[in-house]
Amino acid sequence: MQIDFITTPTADAAILALPVGKGGFAHIHWGAIGATVQTIARAAAKAARFDGETGAIVEIFAGEGDAVRRILLLGIGAATDMDWEKAGGALTARLLTSGATSVTLDLSTLAVAPTGKAVARLAGAAAQRSWRHDVYRTKLPDSSKPTLTHLAIAGAPVGTDEAWHAQDALTKGLSLTRLLVAEPPNVIYPETFVERVLAEVEGLGLDVTVLDEDAMAELGMGALLGVSQGSVREARLLALKWNGAGGGDPSLALVGKGVTFDSGGISLKPGAGMEDMKWDMGGAGAVVGAMKALALRGAKANVIGVVGLVENMPDAAAQRPGDVVTSMSGQTIEILNTDAEGRLVLCDVLTWVQTTHRPKTIVDLATLTGAMIVALGSEHGGLFANDDSLAAQLLGAGKATGDLLWRFPLSPAYDKLIDSPIADMKNVGPRGGGSITAAQFLQRYIDAGVRWAHLDIAGMVWADKAGATYDKGATGYGVRLLDRFVADNFER
Ligand code: BES
Ligand code: MN
Ligand code: ZN
Numbered sequence: 001m002q003i004d005f006i007t008t009p010t011a012d013a014a015i016l017a018l019p020v021g022k023g024g025f026a027h028i029h030w031g032a033i034g035a036t037v038q039t040i041a042r043a044a045a046k047a048a049r050f051d052g053e054t055g056a057i058v059e060i061f062a063g064e065g066d067a068v069r070r071i072l073l074l075g076i077g078a079a080t081d082m083d084w085e086k087a088g089g090a091l092t093a094r095l096l097t098s099g100a101t102s103v104t105l106d107l108s109t110l111a112v113a114p115t116g117k118a119v120a121r122l123a124g125a126a127a128q129r130s131w132r133h134d135v136y137r138t139k140l141p142d143s144s145k146p147t148l149t150h151l152a153i154a155g156a157p158v159g160t161d162e163a164w165h166a167q168d169a170l171t172k173g174l175s176l177t178r179l180l181v182a183e184p185p186n187v188i189y190p191e192t193f194v195e196r197v198l199a200e201v202e203g204l205g206l207d208v209t210v211l212d213e214d215a216m217a218e219l220g221m222g223a224l225l226g227v228s229q230g231s232v233r234e235a236r237l238l239a240l241k242w243n244g245a246g247g248g249d250p251s252l253a254l255v256g257k258g259v260t261f262d263s264g265g266i267s268l269k270p271g272a273g274m275e276d277m278k279w280d281m282g283g284a285g286a287v288v289g290a291m292k293a294l295a296l297r298g299a300k301a302n303v304i305g306v307v308g309l310v311e312n313m314p315d316a317a318a319q320r321p322g323d324v325v326t327s328m329s330g331q332t333i334e335i336l337n338t339d340a341e342g343r344l345v346l347c348d349v350l351t352w353v354q355t356t357h358r359p360k361t362i363v364d365l366a367t368l369t370g371a372m373i374v375a376l377g378s379e380h381g382g383l384f385a386n387d388d389s390l391a392a393q394l395l396g397a398g399k400a401t402g403d404l405l406w407r408f409p410l411s412p413a414y415d416k417l418i419d420s421p422i423a424d425m426k427n428v429g430p431r432g433g434g435s436i437t438a439a440q441f442l443q444r445y446i447d448a449g450v451r452w453a454h455l456d457i458a459g460m461v462w463a464d465k466a467g468a469t470y471d472k473g474a475t476g477y478g479v480r481l482l483d484r485f486v487a488d489n490f491e492r
Contacts, residue, residue, distance in 0.1 A: 108155030116159030173293030230318025258284030265338030282461030286478030
């Protein structure tokens with residue numbers, strides 16, 4: 001979607017949107033719109049019980065000479081940044097496949113002008129809500145195809161351009177994440193994940209490291225490779241480093257689970273719903289999307305994003321329940337369930353990033369446990385942290401962006417539950433507290449003194465209903481959270 005910032009609406013703006021705050025009808029400055037049309041608009045609003053609620057829309061068609069103009073009253077509620085964002089998404093949702101190709105939003109009608117940041121949030125959301133993945137739909141009827149390609153915003157305040165630059169970067173990062181998540185698992189597997197990402201971040205100034213299976217075997221990544229050994233697809237580790245604060249060790253590492261398909265392995269999942277496991281790389285998708293956004297907006301921080309990419313398949317060569325593997329850290333793991341593979345991938349990636357880059361803070365994102373969905377549904381991601389200040393920073397970024405998080409406990413009592421009689425640990429605990437024991441497993445790979453948080457985003461990366469800034473399907477959860485977390489806590 002093309003976004004333009006203009007001074008005043010052009011006379012030929014056939015579709016005009018006017019923002020209305022809650023109860024704010026009296027404050028609308030109707031501009032060039034005549035008294036008759038105003039009366040119709042008020043009557044339509046009343047009939048629809050519209051009162052400027054965030055994202056609510058009333059649409060009228062008004063005659064102007066021989067022409068007809070389409071006018072949308074767009075609710076912006078209390079006009080917080082989040083309200084503006086929701087309104088932007090709602091505007092696109094209404095018009096995307098409506099036949100309309102262009103809409104003009106007139107901000108000069110407002111009594112209180114929004115900030116540049118608020119306008120940028122609206123514009124970003126409008127663009128983000130237009131994202132779709134139609135590449136495999138060859139028979140989509142014309143009437144279902146998106147038509148809206150252009151949003152003009154009239155009367156945006158000074159400072160919008162700069163804020164928009166950052167939102168545009170975020171939007172592009174989100175698109176990458178959603179694409180990777182939405183693509184089918186025969187198309188996106190470890191090697192093609194890397195190819196796609198490298199094509200998308202080329203020229204942005206990120207330092208790229210790719211490890212193949214030989215390199216990972218050399219490093220002793222027996223846990224990650226154990227998961228991969230049942231697949232004909234080769235595993236990869238991909239690292240993207242952004243030196244926005246001048247280089248040196250990154251202060252922050254973002255780590256993502258990238259299981260491009262999770263069949264469960266020999267501990268095979270039931271057939272129903274198994275196709276969902278194409279998005280078991282949503283953590284990795286969020287990490288690379290966030291890295292793209294950081295690079296595009298020139299974030300003044302040193303951050304590394306590392307993703308472990310494998311496919312978990314049953315095969316004659318697949319690992320068995322009962323196998324014992326040795327991780328890169330030297331710790332041994334008894335595999336009790338080959339479907340608890342995410343932690344096996346992450347533990348070696350965590351060791352690798354700490355050994356090679358010494359970050360002081362690590363945040364990992366993973367669609368790690370079904371138990372997380374049982375606990376939180378699809379409203380919050382689960383947060384586990386060994387440090388209260390880090391937890392507070394992440395919770396704050398979640399509230400500010402709408403990528404909400406809810407904190408869960410860690411403790412030695414939970415940790416004990418994954419002790420193994422034959423190895424240092426087992427890869428599953430008892431049935432109860434499954435998300436917590438998974439987090440405890442990861443914590444065993446965190447070096448002393450490192451601030452670490454684990455985000456279990458199993459319920460968040462895919463949506464069966466549309467949200468404010470996304471349609472059904474891939475949400476891009478985590479990208480705006482990480483972008484904000486970096487902006488608020490790691491940039492000078
Ligand atoms: N990728 C799954 C977790 C998952 C399940 C994410 C459903 C999204 C929706 C993970 O690899 C897994 O299979 N976890 C097991 C762990 C269990 C064997 C301890 C689970 O949650 O059932
Ligand atoms: Mn699994
Ligand atoms: Zn998995």
